[in-house]
Amino acid sequence: MSVDKLKQTVLGLIAVSLFLVSGAVLAEFPLNLTEGVTPTSHKVYELHMTILYIVTVIGIAVFSVMAWSIFHHRKSKGAVAAQFHHSTTAEIIWTIIPILILVGMAIPATKTLVFMEKTSDAEMTLKVTGYQWKWKYDYLDEGISFFSALAEEDNSARQRDSGIDPATIDNYLKNVDNPIVLPVDTKIRILTTAADVIHSWWVPALGWKRDAIPGFINDNWTYIEEPGIYRGKCTELCGKDHGFMPIVVHAVSKEEYAVWVEEQKAIQLAAADGANREWSKDELLEKGKSIYSANCASCHQANGNGVEGLFPALNGSAIVNGPAKDMINLILNGKNLMPAFKEQLNDTDIAAVITHERNSWDNTAKDIVQPADVKAAR
Amino acid sequence: MSEAVIHDDHNDHHDHKPTGIGRWLFSTNHKDIGTMYLVFALIMFFIGGAMAMVIRAELFQPGLQFVDPQFFNSMTTVHALVMIFGAVMPAGVGLANWMIPMMIGAPDMAMPRMNNMSFWILPFAFTLLLSTFFMQGGAPAGGWTMYPPLVLQLGDGFPFLIFAVHFLGISSIMGAINIIATVFNMRAPGMTFMRLPLFVWTWIITAFLLIAAMPVLAGAVTMLLTDKFFGTAFFDAAGGGDPVLFQHVFWFFGHPEVYILVLPSFGIISQIIPTFARKPLFGYASMVYATASIAFLSFFVWAHHMFTVGMPLAGELFFMYATMAIAVPTGVKVFNWTATMWKGSMTFETPMLFSIGVLFMFTLGGFSGLMMGITPVDFQYHDTYFIVAHFHYVLVPGIVFGIVGGVYYWLPKWTGHMYDETLGKWHFWTSTISVNILFFPMHFIGLAGMPRRIPDYSTQFTDWNMIISIGGFAFGLSQLILVWVVIKCIRGGEKATDEVWEGAHGLEFTLSSPPPFHSFTTPPEVTDATAHS
Missing domain, CATH: 2.60.40.420 (Cupredoxins -  blue copper proteins)
Structure with missing residues (x-):
């Protein structure tokens, strides 16, 4: 394939991708950081935009020089290579100027950071x-x-x-x-x-x-x-x-x-x-169902079958169908990957979820656990 | 050939290559080992790439369609480990193996048997790592950074992950020692340090970084191992430890690792740009000093990866200033490459195209890096797709493009045939367009609030994610062209001259194409004129 044909193809590809993007302008294309609603977020947004503008300007300058060189200093245009390979002046200039720019960025950045770290006087x-x-x-x-x-x-x-x-x-x-x-x-x-x-x-x-x-x-x-x-x-x-x-x-x-x-x-x-009174089975089952889906289902699954090799099944489990006391202890204190729920759930929650599990799927225990039982086990 | 007479040696004009599988298993030859490293890296590039395709397929639209969240996390984790330790690092070592002896006028690497061992450790290490997919608990899913306590929740695969990392570290350290020993002891007469090709310089500095950084990683993961199995509490607050300690130790390795990955790529484009600009590299000495200062500074910036853990103000300021300081030597390098092209007589063969790609797109990644070095705004950018955009810009069009450019540049030297230039250009343009469709919009969704490492996202990110996925699939497919080019070039093609490229300089281009099995059996004489012309 000739170089011209290759160029045409590449231009074609660019045109197609631009078309694809412009065809979708009605869709949602979020682009930038939020300005937020706090003094900190405003300062951070301003700093972000300042730095973004600075690097954009530097980028345009550097990329323009590269592009100029690529278009003008090519052999096909008859360019003859110069043989310079060193300039101390140039090296010093392009070391000093970036340092000055960086110092210019560091000053507002430091101010913002000091502001953000002042956690005293909270109400x-x-x-x-x-x-x-x-x-x-x-x-x-x-x-x-x-x-x-x-x-x-x-x-x-x-x-x-x-x-x-x-x-x-x-x-x-x-x-x-x-x-x-x-x-x-x-x-x-x-x-x-x-x-x-x-x-x-x-x-x-x-x-x-x-x-x-x-x-x-x-x-x-x-x-x-x-x-x-x-x-x-x-x-x-x-x-x-x-x-x-x-x-x-x-x-x-x-x-x-x-x-x-x-x-x-x-x-x-x-x-x-609630923890101090007797609960009916229906009350416990209703509460237990929602506690289960919020806390247990992500591992043990909604159908109680768990995930092979990772999370044990509760459906037909020896523990779920065994003495309620062991189950209470397991939920309170956790085991292996299972977290301890004593901080996360109160007595009523634990009683309800245990009741739900013992009465669900193919489980045969069918009894109820009262908040008082959980309280006693803590 | 006069050296045959001088040395009275039986071997130097016959290439006594061992044959069969033994040639590769027991190889002590720098070229064969280099080839194995490169082929291994290419295979790993496609394995890691396949995982990226799974990630992009799942993220094509919101909701979970193909994989479960746990498996998705394994994909992101193992994709990173495979790409960093399996693709980029071995590719760099492969190029070093092939080119360093030829560039400094040596017959082979200084320690050929260790060279064999450092390569053959790699397939075993990755067998350990990838076998975890078939174990109870699955493959590592806590991120390639292996932060405790999360990583300690991994199932049976955990010790396999740790030992894989140990093996990879051992392999890298052996490779690094070999490179240092080779360059320090086997340079041809007249090849002083300040006459070394830039690729050799960047590799010496990389090798020192490896020796300094890899043992730190080994230490960090060993502490994870003892925390899990031997009751220590290095990273467990309940036992007096600190989970953040791991992050400090990990990134003390991790930031130099960034430069371990990128410096060889800098070295490659420093070889390629002067060749195709037909003009000497601008500011050779300042390139060497800039590379060394980047490497030195890389040990003092690690905490910018973890600004959000809650450090004292003084610590945050120190790491912000140190990070910004790295922009200075990096800028010097970019300006030097630009000045090398300036007033040159440029042609744009595939290696040059890839190098110019590095120049533009690495610089772009540098800008987002500078933005994230500014601590207060990093509190917003951290762990969003903005960082994903940043490190993929430096890793893919910055590093992978450099390596691929190097492969195109030296492939005619290795095989004795010119590659197919049209296919090479297709590879460049399809890769460049797709890589930008893939990674540029990630800046936008990151700023707009999409966290990284999530299998499902809120619906305002849907359209960008579709575009990103299309770019990802196109980039993945484009890489098949590379395989096609390489196979085609090995099998035949226009005969390459010894010089290969019109503007090529350096000892490797004084050897025949393909070069003899033992590169320089008689050391060449190097003068200042030949070294810097």
Whole structure:
């Protein structure tokens, strides 16, 4: 093939790919970092754009010189090679100029970093704990505490060959069962840590992410300026369902936040009361089913058959059909890959899920476990 | 040939090649071992590439269609391990084996038996690694960085992963020692250090990096092994350890590793660009010093891979400044290559095209690297597709293109035949177009908030991911052209001259094409004029 024909083909290919891209302009093509809603995120966005502009200008300059040379200094145009191979002046110039540019970048970067690291004078504290594969939030000043996992609708759709089109779900994979509610115009300290492996807590609109590391606590802060719903994701590979533990922040006015806090306190009191009474089988089964799908199904599967070689089946299991006491201990304390649930679930939750498992599928135990039994085993 | 008379040696004008499988199994010849390294790297490139195709197929649209999340994580993990340790590093060592003795005027490598061993460890190491796919618990799925505690959750494959990494480290260290011994002891008379071809220089520096960095990796994974099986708690906070300690130790290896991968590619394009510009390399001495300072600085920037673990302000500032400093010598190299082309008399054969590809696209990867070196903005970029775009830009069009350019450049020398130039150009253009469709949009989805290492994503990323996957499949298919070109070239073609290229300089081009089995049995004389012309 001649060079001309090759050129034509290449130009043709470029044209086709441009057409493909332009034909799809109506589709969604997100391009850039969010500006966010906190003083930090604004500074980070500005810094990002500044550096992006600087490297773009440098890039255009350097690539233009290369391109000029490629087009003009070619043998086919009769160019004769010069034989210079050294210039101390040039070398000094292109060492000094980049150093000056870098210093120019380092100054605003240092200022922003110093600003971000000032975690003092917070008005409230939220502790975030990463679990495989959900988040736990503790409002340390209010005594409120809950888990937050992928919402059930998203969870069904994301199963392999679920038959549910993700496009039918708003904010697919960015919905949770229990969102965090935070007040605006408040300096909030956010502590990150983890219970099992390393996770990373990231809400882009807040302007940073920070690892959640088991055994250590990281200190961060935020100050949300606008009410709204802000969504984020776990950003440190944390195992099988790393892609399925989103974060949702509801930022509300201080008044609405105060109302929400009172509601949550009432709910927690009711839950604590629940542990002290007898539950009917139907109540336990109903609660147990939802606890199972939120906490157990990702490994043991919705049908209780587990995954061969990785996660044991609960359907027909000797433990599930054996004495309830052993089962309570196993769930409280964990075993091998199975996490200890004593921090994650309360007495009622554990009683309900055990009751659900012993009465489901082909299991024959069919008895019920009361919250009081779990409490006694702790 | 006068050397036959001088040495009264039986072997030097007959190539006494052993025959059959024994020629390869017991080989102590730098060319045969180099060939085996290159073929091994090519096979691994396709195995790792097949895993990338699985990843791109699953990410073609949202929802899970083909694989489960755990297997997806194994794909990303093993893809990286195979590409880094199985494809890029062995390809670099293969080129070093083939070219260094010929470039410095030596008959062979200094330690031929160790050379054999360092190659033959590789197939065993990868058998260990890839066999984990058939074990209970599956293949490694905690990322190629093997961060605890996650990596400790791996099933039966765990010790196989650790021992595979040990073997790979041993192989690399032996290769590095061999290269250093060869260059320090077997240079032809007059081949002083400052007359060495740049490819040899970059490899000496790479070899020192390997010797310094690989034992650190071995130490890190050994601590993982004892944490898992012998009750130690190096990385377990409950026993007084620290999971972040592993990351510090790993990246103390990991950042120099980045330069272990890239420096040989820098060396290759420093050979190719002067040849096709018909002009000496601009700033030879500053190239050497810039390479050495990049290597030196690479030991002081490791924590920029882990800004988000929560370091003290002083630590974050130190690693930010140190990282930015690397831009200076890297810039010097880019400017020197540009100045080499400036006022040259250029032609654009395939090796030159790939080198210019490196020049443009490595620089692009350098820009995103600089952006991520800025700590406060890295808090947004970290662990998103922005970093995936960055390291693939430096690794694929930066390093793989350099290696492929080197293969095209020296293939006529190795085989004695010219390769098919039209096919070579097709390979370049299809690769260049598809690699940009593949990796450029990753910058956008990364900035817009798509985390890396996820098997399924939110629907606003759908359109970009489809385009990226199409680019990925096209890039994968384009590489079949390379196989076609190489096979065709081995089987025949236009006879290559000794010089191969009009503007080629260097001792390797004074030998016949293909060169004799034992490269230089009598050392050539090197003068300043021949070295830098």
